Amino acid sequence: MAVVSKKIPAPDKVKIRTALLSVSDKSGIVELAKALSKEGVRLLSTGGTHKSIAAAGIAVTDVSDITGFPEIMDGRVKTLHPRVHGGLLAIRDDTEHQAAMKEHGIEGIDLVVVNLYPFEDVRAAGGDYPTTVENIDIGGPAMIRASAKNHAYVTILTDPADYPALLDQLSADEGQTAYAFRQLMAAKAFARTAAYDAMISNWFAEALEIVTPRHRVIGGVLREEMRYGENPHQTAAFYVTGDNRPGVSTATLLQGKQLSYNNINDTDAAYELVAEFSPANGPACAIIKHANPCGVATGSSLVEAYKRALACDSVSAFGGIIALNSLLDAETAEEIVKLFTEVIIAPAVSDEARAIIARKPNLRLLSVGALPDPRTPGLTAKTVSGGLLVQSRDNAMVDDLELKVVTKRAPTAQELIDMKFAFRVAKHVKSNAVVYAKNGQTVGIGAGQMSRVDSARIAAIKAEDAAKAMGLAEPLTRGSAVASEAFLPFADGLLSAIAAGATAVIQPGGSMRDEEVIAAANEHDVAMVFTGVRHFRH
Structure with missing residues (x-):
């Protein structure tokens, strides 16, 4: 049954007389405490935050002095007490609430500054199960939600970035906060706890191998607002989920303009593709346009890999994204700046290469520090009207598949190498996809x-x-090998590839007309292998 509001109007201004500070991230907390103390605000605090404030010579009261109860159970229980939550949730203009506060000795708390145990950081660092569980905050979210619910009277801060805005409010308005500010901070607070709980629930699903949990929430933290989305009339923003997979979300922008929505989407596609080629097997380059590769190649050097990738389709490469699987050196940089390019992304960049790229100040240069592992499991998601489609990442690798020769002629050693190269690239081409490759280079x-x-x-x-x-x-x-990311439903696609000069074909197989396609391959003395795995990409 829903709780009915008494419809007591919220005051516009609330004087900050008492503040509770309890933070995991102590960035700026001492400076904030000093500023609040100068405003005459009484400070309450807990644990390590109390020690930090007291060590700075600032008057602060331990919450246990308010509750009459010490912190227990390694700090698990310290603020979960009626004298704390009553002070947060009391409607100050409700006579019944006033009476309850007086009867039980509850003092109002006007400002709460809380941030949470670093669950995200512990998870990202690969913490074991007990350590990760121990870093699930309970008291923090409880105080945040209580304060945010009662934002008519309580100001809640969950982000050190908002400390200056609070102090500006207090300075400009005789130590008071405005209702609009409290509303805004409450909205941020609920978003913060929602994202935090989403991270925890997703970790549990992963740890317990629950593939389809009853509720699935994906949370993120705002990295930046975009000037616009795919098109100028669309708004957009970039949120990071915190799973720390190396890529555009973890990269450092060494130079250039802010990345656009399309830049981020295309750069992610480019880096995931080039990561299919381990640096241990030599340099590789992928050039992407509108999330599709227009050239991919390996080489004896990075500059050779770039030139060979560019040769596949130099027209489409104009204004594209270049992804490299190894350190960007000066020689490669000299070649790249000859072509208009939107973004370069690489695991690392030499100082000499940075100086060369700097000649093109608008060219965005990203250094990641590592390549993502194509075999690592994970989730991908996309929205549809009224829903969210979630699936496991396509982490199938052609090198791990059992290839089945289905034609009379088996592929030569070189054809097999070309087949695998083409199929590796086809995985990252939007369906329907056909990729021709020869000698470590896409040729169509x-x-x-x-x-x-x-x-x-x-x-x-x-x-x-x-x-x-x-x-x-x-x-x-x-003389190339051709890959299809899904089965060939008819022989016509194969015949087109043969007409183009392909001598070997790699495809998943599984069509009702496989025998017809195999017969056509045999008729033209073309080698064909089935992978048993398809790579649809939409």
């Missing part, structure tokens, strides 16, 4: 077509255009 990419045969044809056309640009007599698809 067809993406996102409604018909798979059209993807095969577009990739072949791209290859022909690239050959003309390089002055070659024939496209590099001659």
Whole structure:
């Protein structure tokens, strides 16, 4: 049954007379305590926060002196007491609440400054189960929610970034806060506890291997507001979830303008793709446009990998995203600045390369420090009208799959290498996807077509255009391997690839017409392998 409000109007201004400070992150807390003390505010505190404030010579009362009860159970119980929560939840203009406060010796608390145990940090650091559980805050969220609910009378702060705004309010208005400010801080407080609880519930689901929990919440912390979304009439913001997967969310922006919504989306796609190529196997480069690769290659050096990736489709690469799997050096940087590029992302950047990239001040340069592990499990999500689609990350790797030769002719050693390269790239191309590869280089990419045969044809056309640009007599698809990220439903897509010059095909298999497709491959002496795994990407 719903609780009915007494409809007592909230006051516009509330004088801050008593404040409770209890923080895990002590950034700026001593300075805040000094400023509040100068305003004549009585300070209450707990544990380590109390010690920090007292050590600075600031008058502060321990909460246990208010409750008449010491902290117990290693600090698990300290603020969960009626004299604390009564002081937070009392409606000051309600005569019944006033009487209860008087009867039980409860003093009103006008300001609460709380931030939470570092659960996110402990989880990200790989803390064991008992340590992670111990860092689930209980008293903090309880005080935050109580204060935020009673924002008509109580100001709640959960973020050190809001300390200056509070002090500005007090300074400008004789130690009072305005109702609009208290509302805003309450909204932030509930968002904070919601994100915190989301992180905890998702950790439990992961730890207990609960694949589809009854309730799924994904929380994030605002990293930055975007100028706009995919288009100028759309608003957007970037939130980070705190799982610390190396990538655009953990990168350092070394130079350049703020990343746009599209930049972030495309840069994430680029870095996830290039991470498929371990630096232990040599340098690799991926060039992305609108979340689709327009060129991917390996090389004996990073600059060679970049040049070979660019050669696949130098027209589409204009204004694209460049992702590298190893340190960006000066030689590669010199080549990259010859082309208009939106973003470069790499695990590291040499000082010489930074100086070269600095010639293009608008070019965004990101250093991550590490590559994401393609095999690491995790979740991805997207919204639909009225819902959220959540799935496990596509962490299948072609090197881990059992490939089945289904044609009379088995692939040669080089064809098998090219097949795996093409299939690795096809995983990151929007469906329907067809990728031609030869000698560690994409030579034709067809993406996102409604018909798979059209993807095969577009990739072949791209290859022909690239050959003309390089002055070659024939496209590099001659003698290439071709990958389809999903099964070939008809022989027509295969025949288009054969017409382009492909001699080997890798695909998941599983079509009702597999035998028809295999027969066509045998007829043209083309080797074909099935992976048994598809990589739809929408």
